[in-house]
Amino acid sequence: MNMGTESVDKQGAKAIWYDESGQERNAYARFRLTFELADKPEEALLHLFADTTYQLFVNGRFVQNGGVRFDPAHPVYDTHDLREWLVPGRNAIAVQVNYVGHKTFITMKSQGGFQAWGGIRTAGGATVDVTTGRAEWKAEAAKAYRYAAKSSLFLKAGDCYDQRLDAPGWASAEFDDASWPAGTLLANQAAWGKPEPRAIPFMSGERVSIEKVLHVLPLAPDEDIYSFSVPMPHVNEIHEPNQSSTFMAVATWIYSPEDAWATVGLFYQKTWLNGEQIASGLYSPNKSMRLNHRVHFRKGWNHYFAETGALQDMHHHYVALPKNAGFIVSADRTPAAGALFRRSPVVSEAVFEQELSGIQAPYGSEEELAAVGGWVEVGREEQGQSPTMSSGWDTYGEPVEKLDAADLTNVSFPLERYPAGFSLLLDLGMTRLVSPRIVLEGAGGAAVDLTYGEHLNEDGKHLRHYHWYGLGDRAYGDEEREALDWRLTQPRGFRYVQLTVRNPQRDVSVRELDLRSASYPVEEKGSFRCSDPLLEQIWAMGVRTEAVNMEDAYTDCVTRERGQYIRDTIIQYHNNLAVFGDHALMRRSLELMGQSPDETRKFRAVYPNTGDYTISDFALNALEGFYAYYAQTGDSGLIETYWDAMMSNMSWFHELADEREDMLLDAEWDVKRGIKAHYGGFHGDLAITKGYMAITGIHCVFSCTYLIALQSAAKLAAAIGKDEDRAELERRIAIVAPAIRAKFWDEEKGCYGDNLERSTHSAHASLFAARAGIVTETQLARVTSHVARSLRSLFVNGYGPEDGVYVSPSFSFYIFEGLYELGLAETAERMMRQGWGWFLQQGLKQTPEYFDLSNSLCHAWSSCPTYFLSRHVLGIQLPEEGSSEVVIRVLTAEVTEAEGAVPLAGGLVEVKWHTDADGRRVFDYVRVPESYHAVIAG
Numbered sequence: 001m002n003m004g005t006e007s008v009d010k011q012g013a014k015a016i017w018y019d020e021s022g023q024e025r026n027a028y029a030r031f032r033l034t035f036e037l038a039d040k041p042e043e044a045l046l047h048l049f050a051d052t053t054y055q056l057f058v059n060g061r062f063v064q065n066g067g068v069r070f071d072p073a074h075p076v077y078d079t080h081d082l083r084e085w086l087v088p089g090r091n092a093i094a095v096q097v098n099y100v101g102h103k104t105f106i107t108m109k110s111q112g113g114f115q116a117w118g119g120i121r122t123a124g125g126a127t128v129d130v131t132t133g134r135a136e137w138k139a140e141a142a143k144a145y146r147y148a149a150k151s152s153l154f155l156k157a158g159d160c161y162d163q164r165l166d167a168p169g170w171a172s173a174e175f176d177d178a179s180w181p182a183g184t185l186l187a188n189q190a191a192w193g194k195p196e197p198r199a200i201p202f203m204s205g206e207r208v209s210i211e212k213v214l215h216v217l218p219l220a221p222d223e224d225i226y227s228f229s230v231p232m233p234h235v236n237e238i239h240e241p242n243q244s245s246t247f248m249a250v251a252t253w254i255y256s257p258e259d260a261w262a263t264v265g266l267f268y269q270k271t272w273l274n275g276e277q278i279a280s281g282l283y284s285p286n287k288s289m290r291l292n293h294r295v296h297f298r299k300g301w302n303h304y305f306a307e308t309g310a311l312q313d314m315h316h317h318y319v320a321l322p323k324n325a326g327f328i329v330s331a332d333r334t335p336a337a338g339a340l341f342r343r344s345p346v347v348s349e350a351v352f353e354q355e356l357s358g359i360q361a362p363y364g365s366e367e368e369l370a371a372v373g374g375w376v377e378v379g380r381e382e383q384g385q386s387p388t389m390s391s392g393w394d395t396y397g398e399p400v401e402k403l404d405a406a407d408l409t410n411v412s413f414p415l416e417r418y419p420a421g422f423s424l425l426l427d428l429g430m431t432r433l434v435s436p437r438i439v440l441e442g443a444g445g446a447a448v449d450l451t452y453g454e455h456l457n458e459d460g461k462h463l464r465h466y467h468w469y470g471l472g473d474r475a476y477g478d479e480e481r482e483a484l485d486w487r488l489t490q491p492r493g494f495r496y497v498q499l500t501v502r503n504p505q506r507d508v509s510v511r512e513l514d515l516r517s518a519s520y521p522v523e524e525k526g527s528f529r530c531s532d533p534l535l536e537q538i539w540a541m542g543v544r545t546e547a548v549n550m551e552d553a554y555t556d557c558v559t560r561e562r563g564q565y566i567r568d569t570i571i572q573y574h575n576n577l578a579v580f581g582d583h584a585l586m587r588r589s590l591e592l593m594g595q596s597p598d599e600t601r602k603f604r605a606v607y608p609n610t611g612d613y614t615i616s617d618f619a620l621n622a623l624e625g626f627y628a629y630y631a632q633t634g635d636s637g638l639i640e641t642y643w644d645a646m647m648s649n650m651s652w653f654h655e656l657a658d659e660r661e662d663m664l665l666d667a668e669w670d671v672k673r674g675i676k677a678h679y680g681g682f683h684g685d686l687a688i689t690k691g692y693m694a695i696t697g698i699h700c701v702f703s704c705t706y707l708i709a710l711q712s713a714a715k716l717a718a719a720i721g722k723d724e725d726r727a728e729l730e731r732r733i734a735i736v737a738p739a740i741r742a743k744f745w746d747e748e749k750g751c752y753g754d755n756l757e758r759s760t761h762s763a764h765a766s767l768f769a770a771r772a773g774i775v776t777e778t779q780l781a782r783v784t785s786h787v788a789r790s791l792r793s794l795f796v797n798g799y800g801p802e803d804g805v806y807v808s809p810s811f812s813f814y815i816f817e818g819l820y821e822l823g824l825a826e827t828a829e830r831m832m833r834q835g836w837g838w839f840l841q842q843g844l845k846q847t848p849e850y851f852d853l854s855n856s857l858c859h860a861w862s863s864c865p866t867y868f869l870s871r872h873v874l875g876i877q878l879p880e881e882g883s884s885e886v887v888i889r890v891l892t893a894e895v896t897e898a899e900g901a902v903p904l905a906g907g908l909v910e911v912k913w914h915t916d917a918d919g920r921r922v923f924d925y926v927r928v929p930e931s932y933h934a935v936i937a938g
Contacts (some may be wrong), residue, residue: 014133542866581903767818
């Protein structure tokens with residue numbers, strides 16, 4: 001496989017699709033090229049680019065998932081060596097492409113398209129051209145993929161695969177594609193810029209093991225669930241206007257054989273029965289995305305009306321009524337025939353405002369909705385298309401068997417034992433990013449759901465799903481086929497996966513459950529051991545978190561977002577330096593960062609992404625990220641490429657700074673300018689106790705962040721010879737640094753205040769001043785004393801996070817930097833033991849997003865103790881560009897011995913030290929790679 005970074009000419013390749021527009025939401029296209037070979041090829045290179053992702057098959061065998069996140073102006077192509085898969089005789093290269101076509105935090109909308117180039121050459125000199133636009137590629141829409149809702153505000157739509165609509169063996173050489181049309185040249189061949197080669201490896205693909213089978217349970221419905229789903233394309237696309245109204249009106253009649261009270265399951269809607277609004281329900285402790293309502297039914301027909309909206313970009317309407325209670329649901333009170341529900345049509349926002357917003361709810365039974373085309377009937381054969389709601393509302397019978405993880409191959413689920421179907425809940429032991437494939441024999445006629453999560457509900461049987469984030473995929477088995485072979489088209493991040501098979505027609509056997517890692521392939525080179533077992537566990541916790549959240553970019557979490565955020569990326573790169581020593585992924589992440597400036601000129605907070613989704617302090621943090629990478633690699637080429645973008649980003653802050661003679665920054669710039677900025681004018685440390693750090697007015701941390709960005713930019717300017725830019729940056733540094741000292745220093749309190757009013761004096765203000773290098777010698781002792789007092793406990797109450805914290809897990813990266821700058825190792829280690837020790841106490845193996853454990857439980861921005869333990873307890877300071885000197889400087893309060901390694905170009909830096917009987921630190925060994933030398937600092 002060619003992993004070089006030199007661009008390969010496209011050889012005139014044209015972009016093709018199954019139509020000339022390539023404009024569809026979440027479209028799936030399939031491409032086939034067949035040819036004959038007289039013998040095995042000596043050369044067979046396929047270069048391909050797909051918008052957005054692809055799966056490559058050769059002669060029916062799966063080769064690779066492909067594509068990396070990219071900006072359409074800067075597309076990236078992959079290269080595959082196909083010699084291993086090609087054979088003498090007839091061959092077929094088959095590619096399935098999924099164009100996302102809606103907003104996510106991983107992709108940007110452009111158009112669906114596929115380009116291939118390269119060629120095949122045999123020993124006899126015969127050649128095959130694979131170039132799209134010349135070679136006879138055929139193309140067809142993949143009809144087996146049905147409309148599915150987005151999994152969250154940030155992710156693409158789930159998979160809804162209908163095997164009944166699929167063509168068996170479509171990727172094989174034997175498949176008859178005579179009816180397939182030739183690939184259509186896209187009308188717009190300029191939708192993408194010049195493609196560049198992939199410069200990072202393909203994802204790991206290693207097998208991911210299942211640690212435990214938590215349950216295998218029969219479905220035992222004790223309710224009748226009436227449901228349907230309606231596509232509402234392109235609504236709830238975060239920070240973009242809706243393209244259709246989210247409003248939906250639903251009406252039907254419910255017959256009750258007697259006057260009775262009943263518990264009804266509903267979800268996030270206003271509901272009326274016989275013209276009276278049903279009181280708010282209570283969340284079910286075990287059934288996610290459900291509210292239980294106690295409802296009074298009159299004997300006879302009761303008119304049901306609901307006003308509700310979209311769940312992501314689909315409307316899911318679920319109603320649960322007690323089974324065997326005699327309830328009948330009918331839209332026209334003719335149970336033997338007719339519709340189950342009536343619903344309003346999907347209309348634009350403008351039509352809704354004009355025609356529907358003025359109709360008072362609940363609509364009377366005589367309302368015809370003539371202005372919008374009348375009611376739409378929902379047939380009795382329709383069913384809800386939400387895997388997470390369906391599995392979340394399931395009821396189970398008593399277990400009838402127990403399975404171990406080793407039993408999951410060729411395990412059978414007899415129909416007589418599981419007549420309504422079964423649920424299999426599996427635990428990976430910790431969160432992973434996984435590409436799943438499942439092969440089920442006997443699943444014809446059944447609906448199969450895969451749902452994923454990190455949390456269980458109280459009963460331990462149901463996954464906890466959320467209306468804004470519910471990972472689930474569905475497949476429908478074909479009764480005409482022996483097995484359902486379902487390969488997911490996208491990776492999923494989860495700890496728990498639930499396989500649910502509904503309404504099987506015969507015995508079902510799980511022939512294969514293959515989970516493959518979709519994380520970046522890295523080798524754990526660094527190591528850490530010390531006299532404190534808790535710190536060792538904290539270090540390892542960070543490693544496990546970091547390894548999972550390296551994908552085709554550094555990502556915040558692999559579950560609900562998988563977005564590359566600026567701040568997360570920088571924190572993760574430092575962890576990587578301590579453990580993996582990889583630089584290619586950071587280079588790729590910085591490329592995306594450099595391509596990201598929006599109309600404001602600032603770097604977007606997460607990219608690829610559209611709109612003005614910027615966070616001002618993240619945009620400043622980006623300069624630290626570029627410098628950190630340059631300092632370790634000396635890659636001046638990358639800095640030169642994105643220098644203009646960096647300076648454009650900084651120019652926005654220069655203009656804000658120039659509003660004052662002292663160039664200090666106002667955290668409320670958005671309010672004062674009348675601008676609605678995402679996360680406000682200044683992000684800061686959002687997850688701390690209210691009132692600890694004011695985020696108002698001219699702000700110390702914001703101004704220090706600007707100063708640190710100026711310092712980073714000035715060093716980069718010097719490195720690439722940008723003398724004029726360097727002079728301007730240093731001019732600003734000379735103004736901002738003394739201004740921070742003069743305006744925020746509080747002589748009475750002996751620390752820095754958070755704003756000019758000094759309304760609060762968080763440790764953050766003084767620690768950022770320390771990070772910026774502006775704490776004077778006369779201030780140092782008082783600042784150190786203030787910070788040590790302020791952070792004598794991470795937790796407000798001294799023992800747990802329930803009453804709030806002074807530092808969030810993510811912001812601790814900056815806090816630890818400041819603490820070690822001040823020599824406060826004791827404070828840093830105490831915070832690690834308290835906060836990250838608390839995580840371990842909760843049974844976590846990875847670091848969560850916040851101390852509120854209801855969010856992501858594997859968030860890499862929280863794993864920074866790994867880096868600091870390697871840097872300060874081991875004492876390994878990696879040399880910066882141009883230096884061959886490895887400084888060993890141990891800074892610890894209570895650790896009495898440590899041993900470990902940190903990767904460096906050419907090998908490992910290895911250190912072992914202990915404290916002798918006289919309290920002196922003794923180095924057992926210090927080893928550095930050839931061409932480096934070590935210096936032990938006091």
